[in-house]
Amino acid sequence: MNKKTNKKINKKVTGKPKRKANVLTLGNINPDRSRILMLIISIIFVTTVMTMSQAVEKNIKKVAEQPVQIKAATPLDLEIKQMVAGYPIEKMVPYILQQDPKTAAFLVAIAKKESAWGKRHPVLAGQDCYNYWGFRLKAERMGSGGHTCFDSPEQAVSVIAQRIDELVAEEKVDTPKEMVIWKCGYGCQDATKTVAENKWISDVDLYYSKLERYL
Secondary structure (H helix, E strand, O other): OOOHHHHHHHHHHHHOOOOOOOOHHHOOHHHHHHHHHHHHHHHHHHHHHHHHHHHHHHHHHHHHHHHOEEEEOHHHHHHHHHHHOOOOOHHHHHOOOOOOOHHHHHHHHHHHHHHHHOOOOOOOOOEEOOOOOOOOOOOOOOOOOEEEOOOOOHHHHHHHHHHHHHHHHHHHHHHHHHHHHHHHOOOHHHHOOOOOHHHHHHHHHHHHHHHHHHO
């Protein structure tokens, strides 16, 4: 019994080892063929890089050749620029011109009355509050005279323009006479006007009427 078992074990042990599959590497390739293979790989790599570079260059050239679209200045734009030239509000013109034309006209006209286009303005810690419209709304930063203080000219125009948009759209404010609520609040536009209120209407209308013809 032991002899038979030993024979079986011996057969298994002394059997021929399995032949391992050869792994293809550059080490077992003929040197000449290896150089040819490397050359082919290099050519493919260089060709791919060149193709990609050409594609990128074409895209860049295409973008560069596209004409830059510049919005043509309207007569209203030109009038506003000329009107406020040299005043502090001039730095706000790019933002004012982005607004609805009627709103832009009110922005310019009201600012002339309330601050002489920025020559008189509230300050906070000696810094300009960019509030050229006499706007009062309780905020974290309040300037002199109880006026709202803005962080930048852009923010100032954005907030004031939004308020004027609301008055024009919701309250149907269409003239300086109706816009007097900016000075005296809701309800006063239909009440008997004080001397100060009539003066406000007259002064705002002086500049609004100059811009209204371009609306």
